[in-house]
Amino acid sequence: MNQMYKFLLTVLWLYISTSESAELYASSCNDDTKTDNTTQLSRNIDALLHGLVQGAAQKGFLTASYGNGVNQIYGLAQCRADVSGSDCSVCLRDAANQSRKLCPNQADVRIWYDYCFLKYDTAKFFGQVDTSYGVFFWNVANVTDPDVFNKKLSTLVDQIKSEAVKLPGSRGLGKGETEISAFETLYALVQCTRDLSPINCAQCLSVAIGNFGTYCNDKKGCRVLYGSCYVRYELYPFFFPLDAQGSLAYNAAKYESVKVYKP
Ligand SMILES: *[C@@H]1O[C@H](CO)[C@@H](O)[C@H](O)[C@H]1NC(C)=O
Ligand SMILES: *[C@@H]1O[C@H](CO)[C@@H](O)[C@H](O)[C@H]1NC(C)=O
Numbered sequence: 001m002n003q004m005y006k007f008l009l010t011v012l013w014l015y016i017s018t019s020e021s022a023e024l025y026a027s028s029c030n031d032d033t034k035t036d037n038t039t040q041l042s043r044n045i046d047a048l049l050h051g052l053v054q055g056a057a058q059k060g061f062l063t064a065s066y067g068n069g070v071n072q073i074y075g076l077a078q079c080r081a082d083v084s085g086s087d088c089s090v091c092l093r094d095a096a097n098q099s100r101k102l103c104p105n106q107a108d109v110r111i112w113y114d115y116c117f118l119k120y121d122t123a124k125f126f127g128q129v130d131t132s133y134g135v136f137f138w139n140v141a142n143v144t145d146p147d148v149f150n151k152k153l154s155t156l157v158d159q160i161k162s163e164a165v166k167l168p169g170s171r172g173l174g175k176g177e178t179e180i181s182a183f184e185t186l187y188a189l190v191q192c193t194r195d196l197s198p199i200n201c202a203q204c205l206s207v208a209i210g211n212f213g214t215y216c217n218d219k220k221g222c223r224v225l226y227g228s229c230y231v232r233y234e235l236y237p238f239f240f241p242l243d244a245q246g247s248l249a250y251n252a253a254k255y256e257s258v259k260v261y262k263p
């Protein structure tokens with residue numbers, strides 16, 4: 001594996017719950033947050049988060065800033081574009097609350113949930129591709145026929161990527177499915193943050209998909225989470241509209257994950 005990569009955390013996940021919505025995937029905090037007044041920074045973060053949580057649910061996306069000078073804080077809140085407004089609202093509220101617990105006096109914070117993503121920083125980051133922190137989840141089970149699977153996966157992912165980059169109309173979302181065999185269907189979804197230009201969305205997704213060989217090789221399911229995009233595929237339906245079989249299959253799947261920081 002690439003020497004440049006610094007491994008922060010490895011966890012083994014066993015999913016036993018059907019409730020995916022409130023699921024926290026990962027978070028990152030920067031311990032070197034620059035501020036001349038922690039109290040003021042903290043107030044600005046709270047005010048920013050309040051505004052983001054209130055404002056983002058309806059459209060599923062919002063960028064905002066609060067405060068001024070060294071303690072000015074910039075934030076982005078976004079839900080997966082297939083998620084309902086009410087699920088989005090619940091997810092962002094959880095994300096805001098959790099971020100303040102996990103990163104109490106810090107900026108440069110990212111927090112990933114299944115349905116939503118939240119980021120805030122003292123630097124203005126809107127429109128920039130962020131692939132510095134990556135979180136990778138893979139199903140430990142291998143596919144039975146890697147040749148057929150990888151060909152179908154690659155075609156499907158290319159297709160939904162080309163949909164997602166048609167921002168702003170696409171809302172950064174591409175999703176689709178393809179039959180692997182008479183018994184198996186492959187589902188995939190890609191999502192860029194909606195502050196990105198089409199070319200930056202394409203760049204983030206290319207980096208994410210470029211990790212398939214390292215983290216997702218021949219795996220039955222995989223997720224790549226970055227500050228600017230999200231890519232996931234599974235052999236069960238996981239995006240909306242979801243059918244009843246989805247949660248059954250989901251319960252049986254076992255995942256491993258790693259969080260990687262590439263400065
Ligand atoms: C820090 O900010 C708080 C809240 O605005 C303010 O009450 C306090 O006086 C500030 N402290 C300094 C040292 O500027
Ligand atoms: C945190 O949760 C409480 C109660 O669930 C809620 O009232 C509050 O608005 C949340 N905080 C943020 C920043 O959303």
Ligand SMILES: *[C@@H]1O[C@H](CO)[C@@H](O)[C@H](O)[C@H]1NC(C)=O
Nearest residue numbers: 139140141142143217218219
């Ligand atoms: C999947 O394949 C890899 C590489 O061939 C192997 O190391 C691993 O044990 C397999 N996993 C399972 C669950 O069979």
